[in-house]
Amino acid sequence: MMDCATYRRTLMADPHDQAAALNEHRERCPECNLYTERLLKFEAKLERALRVPVAEQTKPAAASPGRVVPLHAPPSRRRWLAMAASFLVAALVAGGLWLSVPSSSLAADVVAHMREEPQAWRRTDVPVPDSALSGVLDESHLRLADGAGIVSYANSCGFRGHQVPHLVIQTASGPVTVMVLVHEVVNKTQPFDEQGYRGVIVPVAGHGSLAVLTHGSTTDIKTIERIAARVQESIVWTS
Amino acid sequence: MKDQVGGNQKRARFQALCQSLRPDLLRFAFWLSRDRALAEDVVQESMLRAWKAQDALLDEAAAKPWLLTIVRREYARSFERKRLVTVDVDELVAREEPMLAVAEEQDLAEMRAALFKLPDEYREPLVLQVLMGFSTAEIARELNLSGAAVLTRLFRARKQLRVLCGEDSGLDPQE
Numbered sequence: 018m019m020d021c022a023t024y025r026r027t028l029m030a031d032p033h034d035q036a037a038a039l040n041e042h043r044e045r046c047p048e049c050n051l052y053t054e055r056l057l058k059f060e061a062k063l064e065r066a067l068r069v070p071v072a073e074q075t076k077p078a079a080a081s082p083g084r085v086v087p088l089h090a091p092p093s094r095r096r097w098l099a100m101a102a103s104f105l106v107a108a109l110v111a112g113g114l115w116l117s118v119p120s121s122s123l124a125a126d127v128v129a130h131m132r133e134e135p136q137a138w139r140r141t142d143v144p145v146p147d148s149a150l151s152g153v154l155d156e157s158h159l160r161l162a163d164g165a166g167i168v169s170y171a172n173s174c175g176f177r178g179h180q181v182p183h184l185v186i187q188t189a190s191g192p193v194t195v196m197v198l199v200h201e202v203v204n205k206t207q208p209f210d211e212q213g214y215r216g217v218i219v220p221v222a223g224h225g226s227l228a229v230l231t232h233g234s235t236t237d238i239k240t241i242e243r244i245a246a247r248v249q250e251s252i253v254w255t256s
Numbered sequence: 257m258k259d260q261v262g263g264n265q266k267r268a269r270f271q272a273l274c275q276s277l278r279p280d281l282l283r284f285a286f287w288l289s290r291d292r293a294l295a296e297d298v299v300q301e302s303m304l305r306a307w308k309a310q311d312a313l314l315d316e317a318a319a320k321p322w323l324l325t326i327v328r329r330e331y332a333r334s335f336e337r338k339r340l341v342t343v344d345v346d347e348l349v350a351r352e353e354p355m356l357a358v359a360e361e362q363d364l365a366e367m368r369a370a371l372f373k374l375p376d377e378y379r380e381p382l383v384l385q386v387l388m389g390f391s392t393a394e395i396a397r398e399l400n401l402s403g404a405a406v407l408t409r410l411f412r413a414r415k416q417l418r419v420l421c422g423e424d425s426g427l428d429p430q431e
Contacts, residue, residue: 025429029414030407031385031392052427059414059423060386066367067387069286071279211280212389233391 018042024049032060033132064129123201123218124209127228130176130183131194131214145171153182157197158256159224165251177201188244190236195248199225208238219245224254270310273319274303280320280388281327287383288331290372302330321394324384328398363421370420378413381406 019027019042027034032053043050144150144167153171154160159182161168169192170185182197198218203226207218216230217238229245278299285295285302306313306326313322371379381399384390390398395406411431418425 022429025427026411026431029429030410032414048427055424059418059421062363062367063382063414063417064386066364066371067283067287067383069283069368071282212387213391214389 018045021046021049025052028053028056032056061129061132064132068125068129123198123203123226124207124211124216124228126177127196127216127218127230128209128211128214130174130196131230131232132212144168150184153184155255156180157182157199158254159197160253160255162251162253165248186244186248190240190244191231193241193244194228194230194232196228197225197252198228201226206242208242210238215241217242217245219249221249221252227252267310269316270307270313273316274306274323277320277323278303281323283387284324284383285327285331287371287379287387288328289334294334298327298330298334301333302326305330320388321390321398324388325398367417367421370417373420374413374416378409378416381409382413382417385410 019038021042024039024042024046027036027039043053150168150171151160153173156173157180165186167187168184169187170183172183173180174183174196176183176196176198177200179200181199182195184195184197185192186195187193194216199221201218203218203220205220209216209218209230213233214230215236215238216228218226218228219242221227227245227249229241229248231241281302282295282299285298286292289295289298302323306323309326313319371382374382381395381401384395384398385392392403392406392410395401396403399406401409408431415425415428415431418428
């Protein structure tokens with residue numbers, strides 16, 4: 018078995034490394050398990066620190082490749098470049114071909130949350146006990162009908178001020194994480210691909226939204242959308 | 257006419273792609289340069305270069321590393337264009353204080369100041385891994401390093417950062 022020093026060195030280089038040997042060591046070594054938890058908290062803080070605020074641009078005219086929200090008075094070179102790029106954008110917008118990009122802030126928060134719970138991504142065929150699963154789902158007034166797949170992880174997680182179900186379902190495409198976001202209303206499906214996490218946030222009529230995502234896999238968005246639709250069909254709302 | 261519409265659609269898709277990646281590219285450029293104004297210039301110039309060379313991007317899935325490489329090269333060019341003066345790290349922290357202080361928690365501001373103090377060769381792979389979601393192999397390719405060298409730098413980056421942030425590093429492994 019891997020020794021503690023090697024385990025910690027490896028983890029310090031990549032705290033989200035999911036190598037089988039690391040998982041095996043962590044499960045058998047309480048000290049390293051505790052060390053991992055602390056390191057992941059530090060990692061989550063590091064990630065938040067690196068995400069320095071950047072003004073979001075949502076209007077087409079402000080979304081040109083050449084325009085940056087200026088935080089300082091722009092030098093003349095930048096202004097000239099902005100004008101040149103704006104001309105290109107104006108031509109595109111005039112053609113009515115603008116593709117809008119949904120705000121990714123909700124997706125970013127979902128991804129940030131995922132990075133705090135790497136242990137959830139294990140590929141396994143061991144389902145969580147029914148009592149544990151229903152305990153998590155009951156809080157959000159839902160249950161899962163048969164056909165959703167093996168739920169290998171279920172936790173009630175704090176997310177944007179609410180407790181939300183965080184599930185991992187084993188699918189043919191590998192483990193897929195589902196977050197039931199009854200407090201987060203979205204108008205349309207929002208695909209995202211951030212930091213190795215690819216997924217969709219889909220609206221759920223009257224019940225907020227559902228985030229479904231994979232990690233480090235080659236599963237394409239269309240497949241994830243199909244998985245999301247299947248999960249949505251298997252949800253039975255109890256209130 | 258059909259070709260023109262197809263070309264316009266392609267360009268619009270490319271623009272949407274750039275737009276979605278822009279925030280992380282700006283953040284990457286900021287951590288590379290530790291200078292907000294320079295980061296904005298670098299990303300601005302990079303986007304225009306990318307716009308002109310968009311036909312070179314054959315696979316949209318590869319857009320992120322492709323744009324990131326352009327940003328890195330553009331940052332390197334900025335050194336050639338204007339001879340950048342060497343500035344003390346504490347001066348850099350002070351100069352960017354308004355931005356660093358935009359944190360809901362004091363410890364985030366402290367972490368950002370500590371990141372400023374990390375040597376470039378440790379900060380860059382760390383930002384690529386944590387912020388950009390690059391794998392070790394992708395970082396190695398981007399920085400022209402071996403995988404082992406990348407892991408060593410990442411290890412040292414976190415080790416130094418934890419010390420700089422006053423974390424309890426007593427249980428941290430030795431190299």
